[in-house]
Amino acid sequence: MYLCPIMGEFELIAAIQAMANGLPANGFEGIGDDCAVLEIGGGEALVFTSDALCEGVHFLREAISARQLGDKALAVNLSDVASMGVRPVAVLLSLSIPQELPTEWVVELMEGFTALANLHGVALIGGDTTRSQSGLVINITAIGRGKTIHLKRRNAARVGDWILVSDRLGASAAGLKDVLQGRYDTPLAAIHHHPTAEIEAGAWLGSRTEVHAMMDLSDGLASDLKHILKASAVGAEVELCDIPVAEGATRLDALTGGEDYKLLLTVDAVHGEALMADFEQTFHRPLYRLGRITDTRELVWLEKGRASAQELSGFRHF
Amino acid sequence: MYLCPIMGEFELIAAIQAMANGLPANGFEGIGDDCAVLEIGGGEALVFTSDALCEGVHFLREAISARQLGDKALAVNLSDVASMGVRPVAVLLSLSIPQELPTEWVVELMEGFTALANLHGVALIGGDTTRSQSGLVINITAIGRGKTIHLKRRNAARVGDWILVSDRLGASAAGLKDVLQGRYDTPLAAIHHHPTAEIEAGAWLGSRTEVHAMMDLSDGLASDLKHILKASAVGAEVELCDIPVAEGATRLDALTGGEDYKLLLTVDAVHGEALMADFEQTFHRPLYRLGRITDTRELVWLEKGRASAQELSGFRHF
Numbered sequence: 001m002y003l004c005p006i007m008g009e010f011e012l013i014a015a016i017q018a019m020a021n022g023l024p025a026n027g028f029e030g031i032g033d034d035c036a037v038l039e040i041g042g043g044e045a046l047v048f049t050s051d052a053l054c055e056g057v058h059f060l061r062e063a064i065s066a067r068q069l070g071d072k073a074l075a076v077n078l079s080d081v082a083s084m085g086v087r088p089v090a091v092l093l094s095l096s097i098p099q100e101l102p103t104e105w106v107v108e109l110m111e112g113f114t115a116l117a118n119l120h121g122v123a124l125i126g127g128d129t130t131r132s133q134s135g136l137v138i139n140i141t142a143i144g145r146g147k148t149i150h151l152k153r154r155n156a157a158r159v160g161d162w163i164l165v166s167d168r169l170g171a172s173a174a175g176l177k178d179v180l181q182g183r184y185d186t187p188l189a190a191i192h193h194h195p196t197a198e199i200e201a202g203a204w205l206g207s208r209t210e211v212h213a214m215m216d217l218s219d220g221l222a223s224d225l226k227h228i229l230k231a232s233a234v235g236a237e238v239e240l241c242d243i244p245v246a247e248g249a250t251r252l253d254a255l256t257g258g259e260d261y262k263l264l265l266t267v268d269a270v271h272g273e274a275l276m277a278d279f280e281q282t283f284h285r286p287l288y289r290l291g292r293i294t295d296t297r298e299l300v301w302l303e304k305g306r307a308s309a310q311e312l313s314g315f316r317h318f
Numbered sequence: 319m320y321l322c323p324i325m326g327e328f329e330l331i332a333a334i335q336a337m338a339n340g341l342p343a344n345g346f347e348g349i350g351d352d353c354a355v356l357e358i359g360g361g362e363a364l365v366f367t368s369d370a371l372c373e374g375v376h377f378l379r380e381a382i383s384a385r386q387l388g389d390k391a392l393a394v395n396l397s398d399v400a401s402m403g404v405r406p407v408a409v410l411l412s413l414s415i416p417q418e419l420p421t422e423w424v425v426e427l428m429e430g431f432t433a434l435a436n437l438h439g440v441a442l443i444g445g446d447t448t449r450s451q452s453g454l455v456i457n458i459t460a461i462g463r464g465k466t467i468h469l470k471r472r473n474a475a476r477v478g479d480w481i482l483v484s485d486r487l488g489a490s491a492a493g494l495k496d497v498l499q500g501r502y503d504t505p506l507a508a509i510h511h512h513p514t515a516e517i518e519a520g521a522w523l524g525s526r527t528e529v530h531a532m533m534d535l536s537d538g539l540a541s542d543l544k545h546i547l548k549a550s551a552v553g554a555e556v557e558l559c560d561i562p563v564a565e566g567a568t569r570l571d572a573l574t575g576g577e578d579y580k581l582l583l584t585v586d587a588v589h590g591e592a593l594m595a596d597f598e599q600t601f602h603r604p605l606y607r608l609g610r611i612t613d614t615r616e617l618v619w620l621e622k623g624r625a626s627a628q629e630l631s632g633f634r635h636f
Binding site for chain 1: 360445
């Protein structure tokens with residue numbers, strides 16, 4: 001679960017979190033990670049996450065095909081499940097649909113949605129379809145299931161860990177720039193509209209005990225890494241030259257762009273090289289090492305080993 | 319989970335259901351009841367339901383207070399859990415918020431929401447807050463937990479069962495008429511804006527094995543009863559004079575009005591009187607008996623014992 005900033009009003013989110021903390025937990029481990037967790041016995045746990053995609057905020061209906069939107073809406077939710085180190089098993093889908101939208105368009109959206117659900121073996125177990133007086137709103141709750149010992153959390157980074165990412169970064173942010181300039185058909189726009197969430201890699205990394213903290217990159221490395229550092233009460237050094245930048249993107253896209261939906265993880269340094277080799281053998285693509293966890297509680301950006309003065313903040317969806 | 323009709327397009331809902339049926343189930347019992355069900359071992363099950371409330375469709379922001387709206391949005395979801403015969407334990411809440419809405423208004427909404435969550439011991443475990451380019455959209459996924467043997471489904475009505483409802487009906491529909499005429503401060507409008515979901519009664523009725531089928535009344539008796547009849551492959555005779563009509567409502571409100579959020583259930587005739595007596599002793603209010611399940615597969619409305627020609631259909635939210 002991820003709480004986006006709204007209208008710059010972090011106070012609102014803090015107020016909601018404070019209210020949530022005042023309620024009973026009922027065995028759920030709630031707000032703080034990409035998903036809430038419920039242990040269900042037999043060494044297993046369920047995880048839960050919800051995301052809303054609103055027309056005009058998260059997507060422009062004229063820029064994305066119905067099929068792409070159905071695919072993307074599901075992908076961003078499954079990404080949150082994958083980042084916990086477990087497999088998605090089911091989703092609930094609520095569609096709030098403007099009256100002028102043809103039924104055929106919605107059916108196409110559902111085709112994109114179910115194609116991805118089918119690819120990853122995810123059940124569609126419920127939801128709601130309602131009319132919307134205004135824009136299209138897609139709300140998805142995704143449920144994951146896996147072994148409790150496989151769960152990865154943001155608070156598990158340890159001093160000395162290597163910091164890795166699962167793919168090159170920044171393509172989605174670069175694609176968004178194309179979209180906002182009205183160029184909807186570029187290769188980068190296609191990546192922005194069709195993110196490949198790390199469903200298989202997430203479950204695989206979940207099963208590796210040498211992987212400590214994990215989350216998905218939805219707001220940009222500079223912003224998201226801070227969540228791991230804060231939750232784990234540690235610091236980090238990141239070498240700017242080691243950040244893997246996607247083709248067509250800039251380093252700034254990779255650092256501060258949103259919606260990459262790749263994995264950010266920390267791994268025990270002793271097992272770092274072996275993990276990277278195993279990953280590459282399994283997925284035929286590398287993990288990228290870009291820094292290490294320190295005991296300073298500060299995030300330090302290095303430029304060829306020397307501290308950089310760069311001040312970076314994350315992507316805002318609006 | 320309840321799929322509302324959209325734009326009269328039952329075809330869309332049928333298409334979505336067909337797509338859902340083509341996906342793996344992963345142990346979930348999906349679309350068909352108020353909630354999806356997952357057995358988790360130890361004789362226990364979780365249930366899941368999602369509902370979207372859209373400004374201008376499900377509520378008028380000028381007619382309802384923020385606090386009432388937060389309360390009602392949660393109540394209608396908890397009602398779906400209660401109708402399965404188990405207790406709600408957790409919710410995920412997604413808010414899509416128009417830019418012009420003051421943060422204080424949203425905090426008040428959350429106060430109404432958390433007051434009801436607290437009353438019923440429900441955890442807030444996650445969700446999303448985003449900006450909306452248009453109206454306010456509230457999406458809630460509710461999770462219930464209870465013994466598998468306590469679960470009530472729509473397909474469990476048996477020939478000879480008594481048909482009962484848990485309260486007088488029609489007040490919400492009568493209140494909606496006031497609201498649509500601009501009279502926001504009437505007692506009936508207050509009922510429409512502050513429904514009392516049957517959380518305690520639902521769990522209590524769930525624990526009674528003589529209760530067979532159960533669901534909540536969100537679209538009106540005439541429409542909702544048909545879901546039980548169809549799922550159970552049975553018919554029913556309902557005595558119009560026995561339908562409990564709320565003060566200020568008409569019989570038509572009670573029959574075809576929506577959003578009562580009371581329980582509709584069938585009970586083994588042999589144990590009907592004892593159940594009604596126990597309920598009254600426990601809750602200090604009666605259950606109402608209004609008909610019986612037949613083997614005809616037809617729904618027959620009786621007027622003082624004689625078949626009525628009345629053709630009735632349910633409430634549409636829009």
